[in-house]
Amino acid sequence: MFAPLLAVAPATITWSPKVALVMIVCNVIAIAIGKATIKQPNVGLQLPNSAMFGGMSHGAMLGTLSLGHILGIGTILGLASRGVV
Structure with a gap:
């Protein structure tokens, strides 16, 4: 019964x-979704070059x-199952 599941x-x-x-x-x-939807993306600890990351803080970027x-x-898993990647 479980043999097909193991395969x-x-x-x-x-x-x-x-x-x-x-x-x-x-x-x-x-990042684009986060930039558009996070209300306060620059609150908290800033990244060293925050202009490069759109002014987002560490928390928003993580x-x-x-x-x-x-x-x-x-x-990647979806494309691999279709044989694209």
Whole structure:
């Protein structure tokens, strides 16, 4: 009964420039989403060159990049299952 479930394994892929590009694009999209939706993105400890990151604080940047990595993982696994990446 459980033998078919044991045979199912997620698609594993190797790191490549395509995978890196997908992750970078997902992080940029998440930064844009965060920049548009966070009410006070510059409250708290500032980044060293905050103008480069749109004036966002450490907390806002960590939050948006965490979302970007979650989006990136889903996108990479989805593209890998379709054979694109």
